[in-house]
Amino acid sequence: MTQNSQDRTIPKRATVVVVGGGINGISVFRDLALQGIDVVLLEQRDFCSGASAALSRMVHGGLRYLENGEFRLVRQSLQERDFLLRNAPHYVFPLPTLVPIFDAFNGSMASLKRFIGLGSGPSRRSAVMIKIGLMLYDWLSRKSRTMPAHQFVSRTKLRAMAPDLSRDAKFGAIYYDAWVKYPERLGVEMILDTQEACPNASAHSYVGVEKVDGGELHWRDALTGERGTITPDLVVNATGAWVDFTNLALSGGRENDTPRFVxxxxxxxxxxxxxxxxxxxxxxxxxxxxxxxxxxxxxxxxxxxxxxxxxxxxxxxxxxxxxxxxxxxxxxxxxxxxxxxxxxxxxxxxxxxxxxPLPVSDADATGRISRDHSHREQEANDKRDFPVISLIGGKWTTFRVFGEEIADVILKRLGRKRVCDTRRLKIGGGRDFPNSESDLDDWIGAELIDLSVDRSTLERLAERYGSKALDIARFCQIAPDGPLAAAQTYSRREIEYLILNEKVRSLSDILLRRTGIGLEGGITQNLIEEIGALMSGVLGWSETELDHHKQLLREELGKKHSIV
Incomplete structure (x- = not known):
């Protein structure tokens, strides 16, 4: 694979084209492909490079959404959280959470007003309201719960647990949610799993939709300039905060025919x-x-x-x-x-x-806008020969069920029956990966018998890639390897494996999404030069192409990450 080619060719037609390769678009792509639908995913940048890369790393029910009365959303989110703990044990982990509480009763009335729709902006919450919220949280997760129920702690115990907290905190509450280590990697793993299992599915990064002409979508590869068309029976607009902009392109440029959804x-x-x-x-x-x-x-x-x-x-x-x-x-x-x-x-x-990408709302405070997901269906018209289904809203935690719901809408339109679901489908390196520290220790010991890497290396790879660590370890040991000079916990062969096997097309793909180097604050000019040389060797970049990618990286780091 080189910069000038995707790992699969974009076909001339498909039953469904999903536009947008964030976590929700990937989920729709995966679910449809598993039902036997030929589906193509087009993403204008890298996969999971927008809002799907910018979450708080929490996989949670949304405790504060109870205040808005969104019980269905919280229940669904808690169930999906527990599915992810089982299906992605390499990346999703329990997270003990401490809530410092500053008032026993003050703030209760403001919370009640928000609950019945009379309040607006944020205000302090009392111990009473937090207790009620946590009791509801436990109750809503009772059928799928995998973690302990909440508990309240006294000021004395709170001081002992967290001595640096403000002395004004009168109580504390402890409850459990979950966190995700590499959300961007999880999205890419879902794509790779899908393409391996479903030959009629293909996903393409850095490919944007420019316009529609009757039954044809016109696309352009942002890195190569290549252009082409694809004829779909139906399009899913999963572009998140760009939904309305994408619908304008899909309408033939007729702004009056594109209602605002997001x-x-x-x-x-x-x-x-x-x-x-x-x-x-x-x-x-x-x-x-x-x-x-x-x-x-x-x-x-x-x-x-x-x-x-x-x-x-x-x-x-x-x-x-x-x-x-x-x-x-x-x-x-x-x-x-x-x-x-x-x-x-x-x-x-x-x-x-x-x-x-929240729904259009007349709420007077952002916290009052629903975090639930929905969709809108727009039929074919005289400018466009296919219907468009637009995804609106959605939490990262609920990507699986959102994808399932949209797939069911499409299956009904196509007159097809569902053949499987994804509730218990392991993701990527979560397959065959141990669920406990003791089991992980045994697994590493057993796998080392057939590998020449040392224990610390395999442990480090397992932390990053789950059971996929075995493939990477084998790749690393079949040729000379060594640590990167500018990021010594990563090896050259490890990075080469990611470039060859994980749809990497730009420097930022490696530095910001396939690895945690960026989030760790580890990007330096020396590292950019080192990774650039590796990528040039693997992808066959010319010096001009490498300079172009360096410039793209500098622009992204400056604009989105305040790194110059």
Whole structure:
């Protein structure tokens, strides 16, 4: 595979074309392919490079959504969380969560008003309302629960557990949700699994849809300039915050025929390297309110501390970046809950921003806009010979069930029956991967018998790739290998394997999505040069092509991650 070719050719026709390769588009693609539908996925950038790469890394039911009365969403999200814990044990893990509580009763009335639709913006929550919320949370997850129920702790116990927390916290609550280590990798693994199992399915990155002409979609490869057409029976618009922009292209440019479905809100996160903060967080997430009542989170992730997030209306997702005011807000929220920890701006090693594709709403506060998912169906017209189904909203946690629901809509249209479901379908490196530390230790010991790599190397690969570590270890041992000079925990052959086998087409694919190097704050000019040389060797880039990719990376790092 070179820059000038995808690993599969884009066909001239398909029953379904999914436009948008975020986690929801990938889920629809996977589900349809498993039902025997010939389906093509087109993504204008890399897979899972938009909002699907910018989540808070939480796999959760959405405790605060109870305040909006979204019980169905919370129940469904908790069930999907538990499915993911079983189906992706290499990337999804339980997350003990500590909630500092500052008031026993104050704030109860404001919460009740929000629940019945009379309140608007955020406000502080009382111990009473948090207790009720956590009891509901436990009850809604009772059938699929894989983790302990919540518990309240006294001020004394809270001080012992988290001595750096604000002294104003009167109580604490502990409950369990989950977190995902590599959400972008999980999406790519689903694509690779699907293509392996379903020869009639193909997914293509850096391919954008430019226009529609009758029954033909016109596409263009952003990296090569290659153009072509594909004729679908039906199109799924899964472009997230770009849904309305995509529908305009799919309408033949007739703006009056494209109703607005989505209103985005921007969520930014900080990656902070600060030993005092890391020690204060330990192995739990702190789920806390800022002084204005907005919910924030902080937990240790990939060797640094992840802090988030903001929730700001934005009309054009292309303009989304973490502004200085957002950094100030999140650092201020940290000071509110950890007043004695000194965090400097220089401690921020990476930022990332995504746009949540929420439904158009007249709610007077972003927190009141539903996080549930839905879809809209638009039939063929005189400019377009096929119907379009647009995906709206959706949490990362619920991608599986959202994909299933959309696949069922399409199967009904096609007069086809469902032949399987994905509730118990293991994903990528989650197949045959141990579910406990003791089992993992035994698994590594058994697999080392047939490998020449040492134990620490296989442990490191297993942390990154689950059971896929075995394929990578075998690849690494069949030719000379060694650590990258600029990122010594990664090896040259490891990176070559990812380039050859995981649909890598640009420098940012490796540095920001197939590995955790970017989030760890490890991108340096020396590393860019080293990875660039490796990719040029594998993909056959010319010096001009390499320079072009370096420029694309610099633009992405500056715009989306505040790295110059």
């Amino acid at each position: 209103r985005g809100t921007k969520g930014s996160h900080l990656m902070i390297r600060n030993d005092q903060l890391a020690n204060a967080l330990g192995d739990q997430m702190v789920y806390y309110e800022n002084a204005d009542g907005r919910i924030c989170i902080a937990f240790n992730y990939l060797g640094v501390s992840l802090v988030g997030s903001t929730d700001i209306l934005i009309d054009d997702p292309e303009l989304a970046r973490c502004e200085e005011s957002e950094k100030d807000y999140m650092l201020g929220a940290l000071r509110f809950v950890f007043p004695d920890i000194k965090i400097a701006r220089d401690d921020i090693v990476h930022v990332f921003t995504g746009v949540r």
